[in-house]
Amino acid sequence: MFGRKGNYPYAVARVRGKKRLLISEDDYSRMMMMELSEISRFLGETNYQKEMAELGGRFEGVDLIEHATYRSMARNFSSVLDLSQGELKEMISAYLTRWDYWNVKVILRGKSFGADMDSIKEDLVPAGNMDEEYLDKMRSMDCCEDMITELERKLGTKFPQSAVDAYKQLGKLSGIEDSLDKLYYQRLLEAISPTSRPKRLFRNFIKREIDIVNLETILMLKMDNVCADDILRYLVDGGLQIDRNLATQLANAEDSQAMAADLVKLDFYDDIKSALESEDRSLRGVVDALHRYQIKKTEKFSHLHPLSVVPIIDYMVHKKLEVDNIRIIARGKVSGLERETMKGLLVI
């Protein structure tokens, strides 16, 4: 009765405290007017202080900012996992496995491009369930066949032969990465049985995310004129609103107007409408609008259900966004992007 369900009041109070420390919209505006060194100094005065001090001797400029923000995010997520108990911990742990898949992809990509072991390590985010020892073991493998076999053993799965062959013979990782993404969502949905209200809320959040991922995939592949059958192969099952039928309709849509007619019945149509109808019709605009919709929903549900997993996921989503935004500003500064362009790229 006590404890099995999880320590929601304690965990939610902790993450609400952590969320208060996130960088505000005004701070982003200030950061966009700063030079890169000033941004580093500013971050050194925020909750990235520890990481900036730790890595200050090894990196500088944009590399320092990127590594410090990723390390801070990994630490924050691990601390959220540590402070939770019961079914809450199980759900957070299942959600954080996304970083295991991320790390595996980083190692595979690093190996494919011949990156050295140390530089691969710097890009890992050890926020998931795979410990550093295991990731080191993966990094030290030279043969791609060994890596695939080890991954299949660890994840208890079998990658499609075509994807394995494409990786071994042509060094093409897309098939393996696609399988990893599908596996993540499939395992995550299996791990959350809709037996209680918090679990149902969390399940719906994940299903909404699958919808967004699928819509992004459809839009991206349609822009590249990929045929409908190929598009459908890349989609993840288990979406909330975009089922197989609707996905087929969207993949077969003749033009953006036909697509909009199919999308009109979806909850998030109003949120992406302006981006879909904009003159430039950039994919980035639609994707950002979808992300804003997901944030809006998560924020709303975190207030409606304060003693559930949603406020914790809401914090994690915001933390990830903060890291992405800081990286966009830092990279934008290095590339000499205009302030307005950078502002348009931020998701706040």
Add this chain to the structure above:
Amino acid sequence: MDVGLIAIGAGLAVGLTGIATGMSQRDIGAAAVGAMIEDESLFGKGLILTVIPETIVIFGLVLGILLFTTIPAL
């Protein structure tokens, strides 16, 4: 017989409100401690919010005393 029922009623009033207070304080206390870990300045607010459910058991205690004083033998 009446005396016994009054005594049981008084006991239930104190006992059940005590349990209710404990259940409320468990969640509020845990949240207050969580908030204090992230921001120490919330100690005062956390303490006040944690003791608010004490009113439930105080009402129960008052009711229990009132019932108890009606027992004729006393």
